[in-house]
Amino acid sequence: MRCIKYSLLWGVVLLVGVVCFPLKAQVHSAIERVDSLLSEGSLAEAATLIDALQEELGDKKQDALLLREIKLSFLQGDPYTALARTSALSKKFLKKEEVRSLLAALLYHSYRFEDLSTLQEAPKGKVKSKGNGYFPKRLLEQAERAERLVESAQLLEVVDSFTVSHLEDLRHASGLSSEVGELSFGTGTEDYRYTTALGFETFTHRIGDDGKNHIFYVKKTASGEILEERELEELHLPGGEYFPILRQDGQSILFASPTGAIDLDLTAQENGDFSEGIGGLDLYMSRRDPHTGKFQVPTLLGMPFNSPSDDLILLYDDFYHVGLLVTTRFARKGFYNCYRFVMSETAPPLPTNDYELKKKYAALRPWRLREQRAQSIAE
Incomplete structure (x- = not known):
């Protein structure tokens, strides 16, 4: 028996306590709670619980917790950080269809459209990457359209x-x-x-x-x-x-x-x-x-x-x-x-023909024009 200490906002009542269950069942329940909080948009509570689980479990469930951290970064409005964190996921975990779909969405929201355009056709109207996992064909079509819009931004x-x-x-x-x-x-x-x-x-x-x-x-x-x-x-x-x-x-x-x-x-x-x-x-x-x-x-x-x-x-x-x-x-x-x-x-x-710089202008990231121009000159 082990205990995981965490505090969560349940409705309007703040419950702080120590819940003791068999470790496996407790961890599973806590991770489900994280998923629920992310779905609800209760990001601060989700971050608190993720931190508590990481402190308690150490290297155990590392992929599962990192996946929730990645989702948290995305929901906080930072797909770039979320995408960078996927490099720490294990190769075995990356083969899961859920994770492959997540990776595709992060690539898209990070304006990495060209990385999706290399996907190959697969049965049933979907496309398959070089690894495992299938993605809707519509996503590939939108990526190709988005690439053209970047060029003409x-x-x-x-x-x-x-x-x-x-x-x-x-x-x-x-x-x-x-x-x-x-x-x-x-x-x-x-x-x-x-x-x-x-x-x-x-x-x-x-x-x-x-x-x-x-x-x-x-x-x-x-x-x-x-x-x-x-x-x-x-x-x-x-x-x-x-x-x-x-x-x-x-x-x-x-x-x-x-x-x-x-x-x-x-x-x-x-x-x-x-x-x-x-x-x-x-x-x-x-x-x-x-x-x-x-x-x-x-x-x-x-x-x-x-x-x-x-x-x-x-x-x-x-x-x-x-x-x-x-x-x-x-x-x-x-x-x-x-x-x-x-x-x-x-x-x-745009004051550049560089495709990577065009993506920054197209995304308005950074949105300040002087910052964009400074980057253009520096690069």
């Missing part, structure tokens, strides 16, 4: 960034002028509403007849009389549409559509209707035909606006000549990173 001069835990906080923290219009977020995914600055046009997303989220449009007069009300069917994408924003030119609409989240177990890649993006929610743009009033076929935006993570909202403030990108890239689970950038009507080319 544009320069984005980010001047500031901040993090929010709720999208509703954007109403007060965006730093944009009222000319952008008004964003409204409720408690559910169907409660989003965007209204133009003059209040004549409103865009919402809600469930359509096909069971997917779509964009609905209402146009009113100054007195509130409804002139037009319809679902924007011309913007339909396989995954649905979310978070519509009309630019101040009155013609360009920006919105997000799901490609399929590239989670640690890749389960979201297996089934479902997804748009042809590069991962998570991807940003699209369409322009309104001035003659018909209908929007044209949406176009997938390039990098750095899109990433392997969720890219939800893109705002342009023509009054202040700045924009705001809201994304979950490199964000702790449950949070959103918001990048404020200088607007440019043209797409400035």
Whole structure:
């Protein structure tokens, strides 16, 4: 009999104690608890329990605990550190399908797309690496698309960034002028509403007849009389549409559509209707035909606006000549990173042809332009 000492936050009650069971059963139970905490997003509690287990067990269960540490780093918004830690896993452990799927997701979120493109075809619509483990074919297709977007990535001069835990906080923290219009977020995914600055046009997303989220449009007069009300069917994408924003030119609409989240177990890649993006929610743009009033076929935006993570909202403030990108890239689970950038009507080319440097610009990591330029000069 041995004892493992640890403290956890169970609900709203803090329990600190010494639990004594046969070691094998106790360790199994504790590791399951770590998995549960990671799934819930209770990362601080998960880290505390992992540390306690490592202190108690030493070299025992080293791979299992390291795997949880890797997942923790990823959920804390650092796929690069998580990927680096996989080198310490044993070769035998790396052959497990769960671990191979984890490695594929980490490579993707670390912008190592070219490493996934070498995977070979395997039966049942999946691809197989040189080792063991299978990955959804969709992941390889997205990796090839992402590689092309890295090559054509544009320069984005980010001047500031901040993090929010709720999208509703954007109403007060965006730093944009009222000319952008008004964003409204409720408690559910169907409660989003965007209204133009003059209040004549409103865009919402809600469930359509096909069971997917779509964009609905209402146009009113100054007195509130409804002139037009319809679902924007011309913007339909396989995954649905979310978070519509009309630019101040009155013609360009920006919105997000799901490609399929590239989670640690890749389960979201297996089934479902997804748009042809590069991962998570991807940003699209369409322009309104001035003659018909209908929007044209949406176009997938390039990098750095899109990433392997969720890219939800893109705002342009023509009054202040700045924009705001809201994304979950490199964000702790449950949070959103918001990048404020200088607007440019043209797409400035990157000051390098080096593919590795292009990936840094495309990822906005580091996001400060002067840091990116300093690295470009140094390398």
